Amino acid sequence: MSVLVFADSSEGKFKKTALEVVSYGKKVAEQLGTNVVALTINASDSSELYTYGAEKVVSVSNDALQTFNAKQYAAVITEVAKAQNATVVVVDSSTDGLYLAPIIAVNLEAGCVSNVVDVPSSTSPFTVKRKTFSNKAFSNTVISTEHKVIVVAKNSYGVHENVVTGSTETFEATIVESGVKSEKIERVTGKVTIADAEIVVSAGRGLKGPENWGMVEELASVLGAATACSKPVSDLGWRPHAEHVGQTGKPVASNLYIAIGISGAIQHLAGINASKVKVVINTDPEAPFFKAADYGIVGDAFEVVPKLIEKLKAFKAS
Numbered sequence: 001m002s003v004l005v006f007a008d009s010s011e012g013k014f015k016k017t018a019l020e021v022v023s024y025g026k027k028v029a030e031q032l033g034t035n036v037v038a039l040t041i042n043a044s045d046s047s048e049l050y051t052y053g054a055e056k057v058v059s060v061s062n063d064a065l066q067t068f069n070a071k072q073y074a075a076v077i078t079e080v081a082k083a084q085n086a087t088v089v090v091v092d093s094s095t096d097g098l099y100l101a102p103i104i105a106v107n108l109e110a111g112c113v114s115n116v117v118d119v120p121s122s123t124s125p126f127t128v129k130r131k132t133f134s135n136k137a138f139s140n141t142v143i144s145t146e147h148k149v150i151v152v153a154k155n156s157y158g159v160h161e162n163v164v165t166g167s168t169e170t171f172e173a174t175i176v177e178s179g180v181k182s183e184k185i186e187r188v189t190g191k192v193t194i195a196d197a198e199i200v201v202s203a204g205r206g207l208k209g210p211e212n213w214g215m216v217e218e219l220a221s222v223l224g225a226a227t228a229c230s231k232p233v234s235d236l237g238w239r240p241h242a243e244h245v246g247q248t249g250k251p252v253a254s255n256l257y258i259a260i261g262i263s264g265a266i267q268h269l270a271g272i273n274a275s276k277v278k279v280v281i282n283t284d285p286e287a288p289f290f291k292a293a294d295y296g297i298v299g300d301a302f303e304v305v306p307k308l309i310e311k312l313k314a315f316k317a318s
């Protein structure tokens with residue numbers, strides 16, 4: 001028996017979520033009295049995963065897997081899970097992870113639970129806690145099948161160092177037909193995406209118009225952050241719809257979320273409340289966002305943001 005985690009990588013480098021699922025898998029393996037095995041696909045160096053508890057890394061390299069294809073990747077993960085006698089398979093909650101989990105679950109006839117925020121509270125019955133109702137509530141879910149597939153919610157368990165002496169073995173995976181009529185041929189943005197971002201700088205209607213987004217872009221660039229916006233801003237065409245966050249937009253689970261000129265309506269908060277630290281800049285001290293904020297600045301964004309940029313630049317230069 002083992003716990004298999006899929007350590008996803010991009011251009012050969014591990015994503016932070018990969019380190020989180022390895023940390024998570026290590027803990028679950030300890031609870032079950034077994035080992036965690038990390039699977040990598042076309043990653044250049046797997047040794048980083050030993051730092052987070054992966055005693056064993058199974059490395060698959062194949063040109064046919066250069067582009068993500070859920071069916072092909074899920075087949076590889078299933079094959080490795082069977083070869084490693086894994087009863088628990090863990091993936092991250094990225095778009096790719098959410099594609100993979102149900103296919104792996106069908107392949108293994110496993111129970112599958114997404115949005116999981118913690119290691120099992122009990123391994124018999126196997127009980128996991130998951131977020132529900134737009135992250136406003138939690139539920140405990142029992143997975144009663146022999147095999148289990150868990151999707152770990154981003155930034156919920158965290159990355160934990162647990163240095164072990166690991167080893168890597170290569171695996172010749174069977175490549176199945178992709179079976180799809182579309183494929184990703186190009187990545188058109190080099191910017192940090194909202195899903196992967198550690199820091200998100202988001203702005204709302206308080207910025208008055210699209211011509212004022214320069215300072216938001218600049219603040220994001222200084223911080224290495226992704227940019228986001230409230231729904232009205234994308235509805236008005238000030239920013240692309242891809243940046244709209246909230247209940248009807250993208251969810252955000254960053255370490256830091258900076259909200260500029262956003263009122264903090266419940267539909268907005270529903271999508272961002274998984275973020276760890278929230279900083280709010282708003283002229284109105286009664287803005288509802290302040291109740292959800294960890295740090296608040298009552299002030300005019302057009303004065304506060306340029307000062308913040310200046311200070312951050314000076315700090316980085318020092």
Ligand SMILES: Cc1cc2nc3c(=O)[nH]c(=O)nc-3n(C[C@H](O)[C@H](O)[C@H](O)COP(=O)(O)OP(=O)(O)OC[C@H]3O[C@@H](n4cnc5c(N)ncnc54)[C@H](O)[C@@H]3O)c2cc1C
Pocket residue numbers: 203204205206207229230231232233244245246247248249260261262263264265266267268271281282283284287299300301302
């Ligand atoms: C079914 C439904 C789904 C929805 N889904 C979403 C969603 O997913 N995401 C979302 O964001 N909204 C969503 N909404 C809309 C939501 O209810 C709010 O209307 C919206 O979030 C408000 O956007 P805002 O805060 O940018 O604008 P406003 O409500 O207009 O707030 C602007 C804020 O900027 C402040 N401000 C003004 N000038 C300045 C300044 N110079 N400096 C600093 N602050 C300033 C104001 O005090 C105010 O608080 C949804 C609504 C419905 C009905």
